[in-house]
Amino acid sequence: MRDPSLRRSxxxxxxxxxxxxxxxxxxxxLARDAVAQVALHIGLEGRIVVDVGGAxxxxxxxxRRQGAHCYLFEPDTRALMSRGHxxxxxxxxxxxxxxxxxxxADVYFSSNVLEHVADPETFLSEAVRVTKPGGLxxxxxxxxxxxxxxxETAPWHYLGTDRARARYLRRTGREAKHxxxxxxxxxxxxxxxxxIRARQDVLLVSARSRYWPxxxxxxxxxPGLREIAxxxxxxxxxxxxxxxxxxxxxxxxxx
Ligand SMILES: C[S@@+](CC[C@H](N)C(=O)[O-])C[C@H]1O[C@@H](n2cnc3c(N)ncnc32)[C@H](O)[C@@H]1O
Numbered sequence: 001m002r003d004p005s006l007r008r009s010x011x012x013x014x015x016x017x018x019x020x021x022x023x024x025x026x027x028x029x030l031a032r033d034a035v036a037q038v039a040l041h042i043g044l045e046g047r048i049v050v051d052v053g054g055a056x057x058x059x060x061x062x063x064r065r066q067g068a069h070c071y072l073f074e075p076d077t078r079a080l081m082s083r084g085h086x087x088x089x090x091x092x093x094x095x096x097x098x099x100x101x102x103x104x105a106d107v108y109f110s111s112n113v114l115e116h117v118a119d120p121e122t123f124l125s126e127a128v129r130v131t132k133p134g135g136l137x138x139x140x141x142x143x144x145x146x147x148x149x150x151x152e153t154a155p156w157h158y159l160g161t162d163r164a165r166a167r168y169l170r171r172t173g174r175e176a177k178h179x180x181x182x183x184x185x186x187x188x189x190x191x192x193x194x195x196i197r198a199r200q201d202v203l204l205v206s207a208r209s210r211y212w213p214x215x216x217x218x219x220x221x222x223p224g225l226r227e228i229a230x231x232x233x234x235x236x237x238x239x240x241x242x243x244x245x246x247x248x249x250x251x252x253x254x255x
Contacts, residue, residue: 003037009213023082031062034111034138041205041236042136044068047106050130052095053113055079057087068107073098095123103132112232114141115149115187116178121195128201133241137202140210140234144186145227151178189226189233202237210234 001008012033015026038044045067051060054072056079063070072090074080080090093099095113108131117123127137142148150157153164153176161180168176178184196204208216210232220226220233 001033003033004213004216006213008033009211012211027056027058028062030111031058034059034109034140035062035066037210037234037236038063038107038109038136038138039066042107044107048104049107049109050098050100050105052098052108052110052127053116054087054090054109054111056082057090059109059111060087060090063107063109096126098126098130100130102129103135104130106132106135108135108137110138111140112142114139114192115143115185116183118185120185120187120192124196124199124202128199128239131239133239135239136205137237137239138235139237140232141187141192142232143189143192143227143230145188146231147228148231149186151184152176153178189220189230190223192233192235193220196235196237201240203240204235205238206234206236208234 001011012029015022015029019026035044044063047068049063049068049070051057051063051070051072052074054060054074055076057072060070060072072087073093073095074090075092075094077092080086080092091099095110095117096119108127110127114120114123124139127139131137142151144157147155150161150164153161153168156164156167165176165179168174180186193204193207196202206217207220209219209230210216212219212229212231216234219229222229
């Protein structure tokens, strides 16, 4: 499906609406779509890809289908087991501290994880560390003021998180899975873009709405409106080759 296009956005939206009843269809479609977005920037055949916060492994599987060597890192065992089995070759690890050497990956991929970490800047620093100079970093997140920002309590998060959680409990009889300050952190488009542009170790290749059918890049450039209309922020970064610090040897004292 062409990206961006109304047909694609509608197909993804319909799949999201059926996510609870048919997660396989929803996440397989999303994985095909996201991997195609990555492939626009880098050939995948034979590449080393790390899928951080990859949950049940749909994205990892799709990367492998496209010829990449993909490794899944996920700290939550329940998320890893969400399809009834642990995805092949998955590693239980936190994105803040990946068990990888520097510059191990051609592609660092993390879909909808950034809003679940308390310190996105440190999380990004770890992404940069494990990515090769010239390599690609794909990050997406549902920003807080997006109509979907409150996740399962959306759009009632606009009225306050306590009220939104109370409403969810009343309606479903269950506590909402996501709690602000515990496993969901308000993330905003403007400050996130400013933080990234201030870094020397990455180049912002593209900042766009991940799912929007029209002018997905233009939306992220309009202050105020972008906080609501972006819906889900997709960042494509290129790891720059920052000069390594030279050791500072003391000069020999002249006789
Ligand atoms: C909304 S799910 C996204 C799953 C999948 N990437 C997707 O796009 O469908 C967020 C995932 O991030 C994971 N996560 C949360 N904190 C993390 C961290 N510090 N490091 C790596 N993954 C983390 C969660 O366990 C969860 O699987």
